[in-house]
Amino acid sequence: MKLKQLFILLLIINSLALISVVFILSEYQKAVNQLEDAYKMQHRSLILADELRQSSDDLTRMARSYVLTGNEMFKEQFLTVLDIRNGKKPRPKYYNRIFWDFYTLDGSNPKLDGAKIPLRTLMKQAGFQDEELELLYTSQQESDDLTYLETKAMNAIKGIFQDKDGNYTIKKEPDFKLARQIMYGKQYHKAKIAIMKPLNEFYKAFESRTQKRVNESHQTVKNMETYLSLSVLFLIVLFVFSFVFIILHRIIHPIEILNKGMLKLSKNNMDIDLPQKVFMDEVSEMIAAVEVFKDNAIQLMESQKQNERLLDLAGEGIFGLDAKGRFIFVNPTASEILGYKSKELIGEYLNKTIGKHLFKKGAQQKERLMLIQKEEQSFLSKTGQLFPIDYVSTPIYTSNSTVLEGSVVVFSDITKRKEYENQLKKATLEAQNANRTKSIFLTNMSHELRTPLNAILGFTNILKKSKNIEKLEKQNIDTIYSSGQHLLSLINEILEFAKIEAGKIIINSNDFNLFKFLDEIRLMFTSKCEAKGLEFSLNIHKSVPKYIRCDEKRLRQILINILGNALKFTQKGFISTHIKANKERLYVEVCDTGIGMSKESIEVIFKPFEQIEEKKHKHDGTGLGLAITKELIEKMKGEIKVQSKVNCGSTFNFNIEIQKIDSLEDEEKIEETIVKIRNDKKLKVLVADDIKANRDLLTQLLSSYGIDTVQASDGQEVLKCIKESTFDLIFMDILMPNLDGLETTKILKKQDSTKDIPIIVISANVFEEDKQKVLDSKADSFLPKPFEEKDILNSLKKFLDIEFENEKTIEETIVLEKDLAIKIDEFAIKLDADAILKTLEDNQITGFTKDAIITLVNQFKFNKISEICSSLYKS
Numbered sequence: 001m002k003l004k005q006l007f008i009l010l011l012i013i014n015s016l017a018l019i020s021v022v023f024i025l026s027e028y029q030k031a032v033n034q035l036e037d038a039y040k041m042q043h044r045s046l047i048l049a050d051e052l053r054q055s056s057d058d059l060t061r062m063a064r065s066y067v068l069t070g071n072e073m074f075k076e077q078f079l080t081v082l083d084i085r086n087g088k089k090p091r092p093k094y095y096n097r098i099f100w101d102f103y104t105l106d107g108s109n110p111k112l113d114g115a116k117i118p119l120r121t122l123m124k125q126a127g128f129q130d131e132e133l134e135l136l137y138t139s140q141q142e143s144d145d146l147t148y149l150e151t152k153a154m155n156a157i158k159g160i161f162q163d164k165d166g167n168y169t170i171k172k173e174p175d176f177k178l179a180r181q182i183m184y185g186k187q188y189h190k191a192k193i194a195i196m197k198p199l200n201e202f203y204k205a206f207e208s209r210t211q212k213r214v215n216e217s218h219q220t221v222k223n224m225e226t227y228l229s230l231s232v233l234f235l236i237v238l239f240v241f242s243f244v245f246i247i248l249h250r251i252i253h254p255i256e257i258l259n260k261g262m263l264k265l266s267k268n269n270m271d272i273d274l275p276q277k278v279f280m281d282e283v284s285e286m287i288a289a290v291e292v293f294k295d296n297a298i299q300l301m302e303s304q305k306q307n308e309r310l311l312d313l314a315g316e317g318i319f320g321l322d323a324k325g326r327f328i329f330v331n332p333t334a335s336e337i338l339g340y341k342s343k344e345l346i347g348e349y350l351n352k353t354i355g356k357h358l359f360k361k362g363a364q365q366k367e368r369l370m371l372i373q374k375e376e377q378s379f380l381s382k383t384g385q386l387f388p389i390d391y392v393s394t395p396i397y398t399s400n401s402t403v404l405e406g407s408v409v410v411f412s413d414i415t416k417r418k419e420y421e422n423q424l425k426k427a428t429l430e431a432q433n434a435n436r437t438k439s440i441f442l443t444n445m446s447h448e449l450r451t452p453l454n455a456i457l458g459f460t461n462i463l464k465k466s467k468n469i470e471k472l473e474k475q476n477i478d479t480i481y482s483s484g485q486h487l488l489s490l491i492n493e494i495l496e497f498a499k500i501e502a503g504k505i506i507i508n509s510n511d512f513n514l515f516k517f518l519d520e521i522r523l524m525f526t527s528k529c530e531a532k533g534l535e536f537s538l539n540i541h542k543s544v545p546k547y548i549r550c551d552e553k554r555l556r557q558i559l560i561n562i563l564g565n566a567l568k569f570t571q572k573g574f575i576s577t578h579i580k581a582n583k584e585r586l587y588v589e590v591c592d593t594g595i596g597m598s599k600e601s602i603e604v605i606f607k608p609f610e611q612i613e614e615k616k617h618k619h620d621g622t623g624l625g626l627a628i629t630k631e632l633i634e635k636m637k638g639e640i641k642v643q644s645k646v647n648c649g650s651t652f653n654f655n656i657e658i659q660k661i662d663s664l665e666d667e668e669k670i671e672e673t674i675v676k677i678r679n680d681k682k683l684k685v686l687v688a689d690d691i692k693a694n695r696d697l698l699t700q701l702l703s704s705y706g707i708d709t710v711q712a713s714d715g716q717e718v719l720k721c722i723k724e725s726t727f728d729l730i731f732m733d734i735l736m737p738n739l740d741g742l743e744t745t746k747i748l749k750k751q752d753s754t755k756d757i758p759i760i761v762i763s764a765n766v767f768e769e770d771k772q773k774v775l776d777s778k779a780d781s782f783l784p785k786p787f788e789e790k791d792i793l794n795s796l797k798k799f800l801d802i803e804f805e806n807e808k809t810i811e812e813t814i815v816l817e818k819d820l821a822i823k824i825d826e827f828a829i830k831l832d833a834d835a836i837l838k839t840l841e842d843n844q845i846t847g848f849t850k851d852a853i854i855t856l857v858n859q860f861k862f863n864k865i866s867e868i869c870s871s872l873y874k875s
Contacts, residue, residue, distance in 0.1 A: 010238075017238060021231045028224035035217035045126050045210065047096045049202060052119060052136060055085050056143045056195050058100050063150035065104075067157055067179040073106055075154055080110065082147060085140075087118030129209065135202035142195040149191060153182040258290060265290070270298050270394060295399060317413075320396075322406040325350045325368040337413050339382035354379045357386070369407040371395050379411070390414045452693075456786075459697055507635050511661050512552045514544065518579065521556075525563050525575070527858065532567070535574040544581045547661035554632050555656065561629045562590050562652050570594035573649070584659060585638070590652045597644040605642070606630045677705050677802050686721055688712040688741065689733040689762075694785075698731055698762075701792060705804075715739025719747065722754055728800055732779070734763040734770070742777045749778040758799035762787060814849045818873040824853070825869035828862045836865070 058081050066074035077100060083089035091114040092099060103110045123136055155161065156179040161170040182188060254275035261272040272294070274287055317334030319327055326349050330342040338345070338354055351359045351368055357380060359368055366372050370393040378386045391411035398405055522538045529536035566575045573593025580587040597605065605626050633640045638656035677683075687698045687709050695711045702709050710725065712718045714736040721727075730748075734741040741761060748754040761774045764785040774782045780799060783791050796802060816824070820843055827835040836857055840850050856865050 014235075014238060017231065017235050021228070021235065024224060024227045024231050028221070028228055031217065031220040031224045035214070035221055037217075039214065041127060041210065041213070045128065048119070048123055048126055049136065049199070051096060052139060052143070053196075053199055055081055055119075056139075056146070056192075059143070059147060059150060060192065062100075063154060064183050067153050067176075067183050070157055071106070073108075077103065077110070078150065078154070080112075084112070085119045087116050087121065090114050090116050129205075132202055132205050132209070135198040135205065138198040139195050139202065142191065142198065146188070146191045146195060149182050149188055153179040156182070254287065258287060261294075262290060265294055270294060295397060298397060299399060317411045318408065319345070320406060320408045321350055321369050323365070323369075323404055325365075327353075328406065334411070337381075337411075338379060344382075354381070356380055365404060366395075369393065369395070369404070370409050371407055387413050387415050388418050390417075459693075459700075507551045507554060509549050509551050509659075511547065511549050511664050513546060513664055514548045515540070515546050517552065517556070521559055521563070521577075524560075525567065528567055529575060532570075533572065534567075534570060536576075537574065538577045539579065541578070541580040544579050544586070545660040547664040548586070549659040549661055550586075550656060551636060554636060558629050558632055558654070558656075559588070561626065562654075565626065566590055566592040566594060566650070566652075570649070581658070581660075584657060585655050586658045587655045588653070591649065592651075593649040596646045596648045596650055597642075598646055602642055602644060606640075677707070677804055681802065682708070683728045683796075683800060683802070684708045684710070684726070686710050686712060686718065686727045686730045688715070688718045688730065688736065688744070690714060690736040691733075694733065694762075698792070701789060705793075705796075707796075713737075715741065715744030715747075718744050722748065727757060729796070730757055730759045732759050732761050734761060734774070742773060742779075745774075745777040745779050760795050760799070814852055814868055814872070816845075816849065816869065816872050820845075821869040821872040825866050825873070828865040828869065831862050833857045833862075 059078055062074045062078040062081065065071065066078065080089060081100075084091050084095070090112040092110065092112055093114045095114070099110070102108070119140070120133075120137065123133055128136065152162070155168050156175045159172050159174040160168045161172060161175075163169045257273065257275045261274050264270075264272045274290060274294075315333060317331065317337045319330040319334050322328050326347055327345040330338075330340070330345050332342070335342050335345075340353075345353060350370070351363070355370075358370075358377065364372075370377075370391065373393075376388065377391060378388045380386055389411045391409055393410075394408045395404055396406040396408065397403065518538060518540060522536075525538075526536050563575065563577070570592045571594070575590070575592045578589040578591075580589075606629075607627060630640055633654050633656060636656040638654060640652065640654035642650060642652050644650035683706075685702055685707055687695050687702075688711075689695045689698070690713050692713075695713075699709045699711060710721055710727070712721050716738050718730070718732070719739075732741040732745060736744075741763070745759050745761065748757065748759065758780045760781045760783060761777075761779045762783045762785060763770065763774070771782050781795060783795065793804065797804065820839070824836055824839055827839065836853065839845075840853060845853075853865060856862075
């Protein structure tokens with residue numbers, strides 16, 4: 001269908017839809033009007049019914065007022081109400097409001113400014129049904145009967161009474177008592193009730209009918225709203241259909257493709273895709289016109305390509321094929337590459353000469369003409385040698401562009417390029433294998449070193465807690481522990497650098513108190529510098545914010561590396577640190593008076609495994625500290641520089657990106673020694689590890705807290721133990737014979753009976769991929785080897801819902817005489833560590849008191865010493 005016809009059809013459909021919407025809107029308005037009429041009718045009917053009730057009440061009130069007062073005004077008002085109700089006198093315009101209450105004083109005249117119309121007539125006009133009117137008539141009749149009693153009472157106070165025919169002809173003395181008996185007697189009240197009963201029934205019937213009509217009108221309005229919504233939705237769908245299908249699909253989209261095709265044609269690129277002529281409309285006619293232009297251009301290019309001189313000058317192989325796949329021309333370059341003379345190929349089939357291997361039996365024409373692109377192709381030379389090619393094929397059509405006449409193929413020999421690609425692939429594969437080998441080596445090294453370290457540090461930590469060892473033995477144990485920690489730090493540095501090389505270092509920013517952080521750094525290096533006789537200072541500029549956001553762990557690592565190097569290579573003088581901030585950057589300068597460096601050394605210090613070469617300055621380490629530091633600083637969007645001179649010291653400057661934080665809730669961490677589990681629950685833990693020393697370490701540690709343990713050397717033993725007993729938690733190693741820890745964990749987490757047992761995987765493999773494998777196995781947590789005691793206790797607290805009791809605080813166990821406590825307090829206030837130690841020696845203080853105070857002195861906790869002593873001599 002033509003677009004013009006289609007638009008006319010859509011116009012008709014849209015017009016009909018719009019007319020239907022207008023019609024529905026009209027019906028909707030009618031329904032709304034009907035609803036309004038129902039409400040009005042309901043209101044008007046209520047007013048008339050209320051008037052009947054009110055007029056009866058007014059008559060009663062007026063008759064009683066007349067009987068009590070004898071005021072003729074009330075009798076006149078009584079008769080006026082009857083005349084208005086019966087249509088004998090004009091009805092006031094606003095009679096449905098409060099009316100007679102304003103005319104209760106002598107001399108007040110009511111304004112009767114309306115038309116004369118009986119109440120019954122108004123009721124009929126209001127559309128009351130026959131049953132309702134009958135009830136109203138009955139009520140009105142009863143009201144009229146009531147007026148008989150009221151008239152009798154009002155005549156009695158004038159001394160006029162009824163004769164035997166019921167006429168008021170007899171005159172006597174006024175009988176006020178009779179009048180009051182009539183107006184307040186039982187007969188009067190019965191008559192009043194008789195009026196109200198049919199009126200009450202009328203209200204019930206009326207409310208039911210009017211409410212039903214209101215509800216029906218409401219429903220009609222809702223239906224009209226539904227129809228209106230559906231009609232509008234239909235219009236929207238129709239509009240979207242018109243826009244998407246007609247404008248976009250049939251006009252804009254094919255015209256865009258057509259435009260791209262014409263741009264390619266303008267550049268003599270005949271390999272274009274034109275929109276399909278599906279609808280045979282005006283756009284299809286445009287496409288057909290472009291196809292004609294394309295055919296003409298192809299014919300023009302064909303004549304140009306057949307120019308032998310141009311073909312001879314071509315640097316690539318070119319040949320043409322007819323519709324049957326036979327050579328019609330071959331340029332000299334193609335002949336040279338293929339090893340054929342041109343006349344040897346002319347008239348021969350492509351699939352019988354250089355392309356014997358290219359086509360299957362029954363191949364399509366376009367495939368035989370090489371018009372179907374394939375990723376890799378090769379030609380067969382005259383000598384039978386296959387060589388890879390890169391080619392472009394162009395179809396040749398007849399003048400009407402409907403019959404394929406052949407193709408032109410331009411190709412080149414890419415044998416050398418393929419060789420280069422293969423060499424590159426081989427080199428890439430070798431690099432990947434080397435990297436994989438390195439990763440395997442680092443993994444194995446980490447595992448093999450961390451495994452014995454786990455036992456060394458673990459058992460050393462247990463021995464440190466013992467109270468039965470001599471002071472010299474304790475020093476030896478501390479030496480073993482610190483040496484193990486040093487070895488662990490070397491391993492961590494190597495692994496850290498491996499992560500950096502692999503691009504696996506991730507910067508995780510967190511909010512923290514920078515001042516508190518720097519105080520910890522100051523405390524850490526002040527004691528170390530004083531031990532070497534060095535002066536240490538850390539200066540914080542007023543521009544430095546108290547709270548910041550960055551990677552606290554990495555910043556700590558950077559500062560410790562740089563300050564640690566300064567401490568290593570400085571034997572006298574000072575080490576100073578200056579901290580500044582500017583906008584969103586933190587600037588740090590570390591100066592020392594150490595050995596300094598030559599220009600040659602400065603050029604290599606940030607390279608991995610490089611150290612200052614002089615033997616006298618050799619220190620233990622991997623030579624990775626500064627290399628890691630530089631990489632971390634760059635990861636934190638900063639840079640590091642160094643200035644140094646031999647024997648004059650060095651200055652390191654670095655900056656990192658930070659974010660200022662306005663406030664932060666600091667958490668005071670108080671480290672206390674845990675001695676036992678507070679809960680009385682009996683716990684049982686399974687320890688799985690193929691190395692006995694590791695099992696024994698965990699067993700002794702857990703047993704010291706009263707926890708029962710069972711050991712297993714591999715996954716199969718774990719499954720056996722699970723069947724024989726119930727466990728509250730499992731510590732699982734990864735590398736175990738027969739059945740490893742990860743597979744065992746997967747099995748346990750799949751079984752309903754064991755899936756809820758917490759499994760803590762402990763492994764010496766600490767790479768991120770190892771941790772991810774643990775999480776994928778559905779284990780509950782991961783701890784690296786060597787682990788610390790607090791890590792085990794935190795895991796127990798987290799997964800077993802237990803609490804620990806801590807060792808009594810120092811001030812509860814230190815015992816000093818009052819005079820001695822006062823003296824030590826004075827020295828603590830002056831920060832005089834030597835005086836405190838001398839006082840302890842002079843007074844022969846021994847045992848826990850001496851050890852505790854010396855510990856606090858070494859930790860520079862003079863405030864704590866002062867608090868303890870104050871509590872002793874003030875108590």
